[in-house]
Amino acid sequence: MGELLSVREVGKTYTGAKGQQVTALADVDLDVAEGEVVALIGPSGCGKSTLLRMIAGLDGAFDGELTWTKPPRPGKDIGFVFQEPALLPWRSVERNVSLGLEALRDNSSEARQRVRDLLELVGLADFAQCFPKELSGGMRQRAAIARALAYDPRILLMDEPFGALDAITRDRLHDDLLRIWEATRKTIILVTHSVEEATYLADRVAVMSARPGRIKAVHHVPLDRDRDPSTRRLPQFAEFAGMLRQELE
Ligand SMILES: Nc1ncnc2c1ncn2[C@@H]1O[C@H](COP(=O)(O)OP(=O)(O)OP(=O)(O)O)[C@@H](O)[C@H]1O
Ligand SMILES: [Mg+2]
Structure with a gap:
């Protein structure tokens, strides 16, 4: 190392x-x-x-x-999970998680699959289309973890x-x-x-x-x-x- x-x-x-x-x-x-x-x-x-x-x-x-x-490299190498899950209220869970990928203009099918896999991983697959206000505090935190992992920093x-x-x-x-x-x-x-x-x-x-x-x-x-x-x-x-x-x- x-x-x-x-x-x-x-x-x-x-x-x-x-x-x-x-x-x-x-x-x-x-x-x-x-x-x-x-x-x-x-x-x-x-x-x-x-x-x-x-x-x-x-x-x-x-x-x-x-x-x-x-x-x-900015926006690419560091994933950050904030103490207060800073989700964008007007985006669904899925579109919050894919935020970093959109910024990188990565719309590949692998990237979209990764978002689905991550939502599965954090137990939010059934809530992909919900908005942050419809989630509990812990669910928001899990969405924020998925978002930080989505672009594989x-x-x-x-x-x-x-x-x-x-x-x-x-x-x-x-x-x-x-x-x-x-x-x-x-x-x-x-x-x-x-x-x-x-x-x-x-x-x-x-x-x-x-x-x-x-x-x-x-x-x-x-x-x-x-x-x-x-x-x-x-x-x-x-x-x-x-x-x-x-x-x-
Ligand atoms: N933007 C700011 N303006 C002024 N003071 C600040 C600001 N951000 C943090 N502080 C002060 O800096 C100190 C450290 O804050 P910080 O949030 O880094 O602590 P922390 O160790 O993360 O605490 P916690 O475990 O409660 O999250 C605190 O005294 C806080 O009041
Ligand atoms: Mg702190």
Whole structure:
């Protein structure tokens, strides 16, 4: 696995509506290898979404440096799942999922099939023609995940993608994401509040401190890459998740 991204001394200060300054991030250092799954965990407000948006290129105003060995092409290489599923209300579920493909002018039959397969994968095949307002919060989140995968980006940035889901759907999508990763070896940066989710999905877990956010520690997950539901019952799993929880406290 070669190096893909290095984040060096990245800092971010927002100026609020009343002119007050909020330092969201300070001196963040993080390396991400190609094909790796990195989880970012940390207390609410520590700058996880801020960091992810910078990596996505959605916010260019920050201190420090982001260096890519293979710079991502805009609209092609990065799929982003936002913390709030940002679906377009006037488009059906299917046409939300195919949005990125339309932007790339990819109307091939494979692309259309992929949209149908993804809707199947996230359990929304029967809702393809519905509008976002007709979906539950969890269903909207699943549509947003399908949309991020639709154009097959090589980098997937996910901001608490499973937060609004019930436990059964969440576990199923965890396993789907593992399978997608095994088949495609995408580089994934995943923000989560769940130490179990981080342990189950990631190769490494970066723990952030409270605002201003810094990377407090980065841990290798001591589990084989081949994971399935039985992995959750291993003693190392509970031990590692427990260690992460302690580090967050
Ligand atoms: N557009 C903005 N203008 C001003 N302040 C902002 C803006 N966006 C974020 N902040 C501030 O930056 C800090 C970090 O916010 P961010 O959304 O990155 O946190 P987070 O770690 O993702 O939190 P959560 O886990 O609750 O999603 C917060 O204090 C927030 O108030
Ligand atoms: Mg956030």
